[in-house]
Amino acid sequence: MVTPPAHDSAPFCPLTSPPEVVRALPPVTSRGATARSRPRPAPLRDPGQEPPWILVPGNAAVPASYRGHPYVYPGGVGPEGEPCRQLLSLFVITNLGALALYLLFGTLSYYFIFDHELKKHPQFLENQVSREISYAVRSLPWISVPTVALFFAEVRGYSKLYDNIEDSPYGWSGVFLSMLSFLFFTDMGIYWIHRGLHHRLFYKRFHKPHHVWKIATPFASHAFHPVDGFMQSLPYHVYPFLFPLHKVTYLGLYIFVNVWTISIHDGDYRVPRLLRHVINGSAHHTDHHLYFDYNYGQYFTLWDKIGGSYKSPTSFEGKGPHDYLRKLREKDPGASNGIGASKKDPGASNGTVASKTEQRAPVPDDVTSVG
Template sequence: MDLVLDAADRHLLTPYVYPTSWPEGEPCRQLLSLFVITNLGALTLYLLFGTLSYYFIFDHELKKHPQFLENQVRREIVYALCSLPWISVPTVALFFAEVRGYSKLYDNIEDSPYGWSGVFLSMLSFLFFTDMGIYWIHRALHHKLLYKRFHKPHHLWKIATPFASHAFHPVDGFMQSLPYHIYPFLFPLHKVTYLGLYIFVNVWTISIHDGDYRVPHLLRHVINGSAHHTDHHLYFDYNYGQYFTLWDKIGGSYKSPTAFEGKGPHDYLRKLREKGPGVPNGPPDAKTE
C-alpha cells in the first residue's frame, strides 16, 4: 500500500492538503492518509464494479424470486456502506505495518530470487493460501457461537445481487479478508502484484454474487463460482470456499450446484411461470433461518 500512499503524497496530499510542518513519514499522518485512501479505494471498487456487474451481468429476472427481499438492493448497498468504514479500521493497522516495513513486500523483480517466475508463483500461492484461510474462517463463522452475531446478516440475501458482496457485519468482513493481509507478512510478494491481487479479490467477491453461473464445463467442479456461492446463501452449510472447491471437498462441505442440475433459482422461476401461484415460496429444501 506504500505505492499508493507515496503517489497520493506526491501528487495531492503534500502539495495541496497537509501543512509543510507535517512530514510524509510521520506515523499519525500516514495512519490518517491510509484511512482515507483505504475507504475511498474500497468504496470505489465496490460501487464501480458492483454497479457494472448489476447492470451488465446480473439477471434482473432474479428479483422476481420469492426469496428476493423488498428493497433488497438498497438495503445491500446501505449495509455495505455502513460496514466498510469499520472494516477499514483494523485493515489500516495492517496497511500501516506494511508501510513501516514489517512485511515481505518488495519493489523490484530483481529482489525476488526467482525473478518473474517468482512473481507468477507468488500469485498462485496467494490464491491457494487465501482460499484455504477463507474457507476455515468462513466455516468457523457458521459455528452457532458466531453465526447469529456476525455472519447471519450476510445471509439475509438468499438471492444475492452483486451489491451483497460487501454487505457484511464489520467483524465478518474483516475476518474473511484477513488471509489477504496476512500473506505478505509471511511470504515475499511484489508490491504491484499485491495491489493487483487486492483489486482482483474485490472483483471476484462481487462476481460470486452476480448470479451468472457460466463456467467452462471442465472447471465446473473446480472453480467456486457464483453457482456454488448461490447455493451457499440458500443452504448455508455448503460451499464455503472462495476461489476453488478443494477445501470444501477436503472438509466434506462440497455440494454440486443446483443450477448445474436444473434446480437453481432460474429454474425455479421458470417453474413458477409454468405452474402459476401453486408453487411454494423458495426452493423446496432451502433453509430459511
Template structure:
C-alpha cells in the first residue's frame, strides 16, 4: 500500500533524462544554408541574393565567434539550449502562440531578454558606413565588423571625415552668409588669415581625433552610460530633456576651468597660444587649435556619457550642436537678444577673449566667468568692438581722402589764379 501511495506505477516524465546523449551544436554552415533555403520562397531574387550576402558576412565574421561560444557552452552543459528554452521561452513567456513561433525573432514581449546594448552612439554612423562602404568595398569578407582593429580604423576614418564635413559645411556657410567681411580690413586681421586658419585646422584634426577615437571605441564597446531606448531613461522623456540641459551646464563648467588652466603661463605658450594667433577670427578659426588644446577642450563632451546616462541620439545631436556653436562664436556676428546679452557667451564675448586674453573663458554661458571673476562686458556692446574700429578707419580714410581732394582742389585753384 505504501509503495502504491508514494511511488508511481507508470514511467515518470524525466525518468530517462540522464541517459540521453548531449545535445549537439548544429554545424554553422549547414544551419545558415538551411536558413537561406527556408526564406527563399518568401523573397524576390534580389532580396534573396542580398540576404545570402548578409548571411555569408555573418558566417565569416561574428557568426564564427558566436558558434564557438555555443560549442564552449556545450562542453560544460549536457543540454546547452535547455536553460534558454525552459526559462525564457517556456516559463517566463506564458502566452498562447502558434506552433512555428520563433522565440529569437523581434517581439515586444521579448525585449527584456535581448536588451539594447548600452554605450553605443558611434554605432549609428559606423553601421551605416560598414553597410554601404566598408564591408562591400573596403575590408575583406573575412574581417568581422566586430573586430577591434577594424572598428578602431573605421572610427578614425569616420571621425575625421565627419569632422571635416562639419567644419567645411558649417564653417563655409557661416563664412559666406554670416561673417562680416569688412572685419578683414581690421589692423589685426592677418595676411592670408583664412587660408592659414584652414591649413592649421586640417593639420590638427587628425591628431585630435586619435584620443577622441579611443573614447568613441570605449562607447562602441559598451563602457559608457549611453542608451538607445526612451524606456531606459531614468525619467522617460523628461530625463532626456534634463540630460540635454545638464550636458550643457556640465560641459560649460568643465571647459571654463580647462580653458583657464590652458592660459596658465606653464601651458599657454606651448599649447593654447596658437589659437590666439587669430585676434579677429573667422568661422574657420573655430577648429584651429594645437592638437592637445583641441582635445582637452573637447574632453568634457566625451566624458559626460561615461558619468551620466544619455540617449545616444541626443548625444549625437549635441556633438553636432557643439561643433556648430564653436563655429558661431568665431563668426563675428555679435547680435544677441538684449535680455540674453549678460547670459549667453556668444561671439561678442569670445571675440574679446581673443583680443584681451584674460576674459570670457566660458563656452555657452557667462555664469562661470562671473563666478571666477573673469567676466568682461563685450567691447562691441559698448561701441568699441572690431566693427566699430573698422567703421572708424573707414570714416577716417574717407575724411583723409576728402581732405586730400580739397587740398588738391585748393592748390589747383591757386595755380589757376
C-alpha cells in the first residue's frame, strides 16, 4: 500500500472516514504532526493496482473514487462532511421543500379541483381554511426534526440508496419494481400505523386534531399533530434502509406521496368505475373523516378489506356530502350556507352520523397549540 501524501493542516477524522483511507494515513500526534517522517511517496508503478489519491478541502488525502459520491463521502473532510453542517442543511432543505410542496399543490388543488360548494356544508367550520394552513405550518418544522435524522443517516451511507442504474440489482426493471414495492410496502405500513393511532390510548392525544376537519380541504392534508405526521410518514423512510432504491426515484416518490396526501382531501371523488373499490381515493378518505373507523388505507383498499375496516364510500351510493347539500337545497332553496358550525359541537349531524366513538368524544372546534 502506497502512503498518501500527508499535510500539516487539519487532521483527518478517523471516526467518519472510509476504513481504507484511515489505514493509509500515518498516525497523527496531538498537534497534527505525523509521528514519523513524511517522505514524498514514489509514483505508482502500476496505477491500476492502487487507487489514485486526490486532495480535498481540509488537506486530507482520499481515494479519487470517492470524489463527488453523495452517499459515500468521507465524513469530516471539508465543510461538506461536517455532520453539524449537514444536519443544518438537511433541516433547512427539508422544511423549505415540505412547505413549498404543501402550499404549492395545496393551493392548486384548492382553486382548481376542490368543490367550493362544500364550504356550505353544515360541518364546514368557520375560518377553516386559514386554521388548516396555520396548524400545518406550525406542525411541519416539528415533523422535520426526526425526519432529518433519517435523511442524515441516508446521506451518510447507512441506507440502500444508490446513484446509478448500473447499481440496481435488476437494471431498469429493478427501478420500476422498487417503485411498485415501495407503494405496497408503505400502504401496508401506513394502514397499521393509522389504525393504531385510532386506538383510545393514542387517538385523543395525537390523531384527534386531524379529525377536526370533517369536510376537509386540500390544506387539511398536512394539518395534524407532529407525532401523527411523522408516524404516518415513517414507512417512507424505513423502505430505503431495507430495500435498494434509486435516489432520484426516492425523491420522486417523496413528492408523489405528498401530492397524493393532498389529493385524498380535495373532495374530488372521481375514480374509474373499475377501480372504485381498489383505489383509496378522496371519496374513501372523506368517509374516514366522517365515520371515523373506516378506510385507513393510503393508496389502496387492500388492507382495509383484509382488516375488516373497508366501507364503500357513501358518495358512490348517493349519500355523500354533495348529495346532502343537494337535498338541503331542494328542501329549503333559501337556506343559507352552513359555514360557522357550532363551536361547541362541530361534529353536529349532517345526515351522515359519525361513529359512536366520535359522538362520545366530540372533536374540539379549535386547535390552538401544537403538541
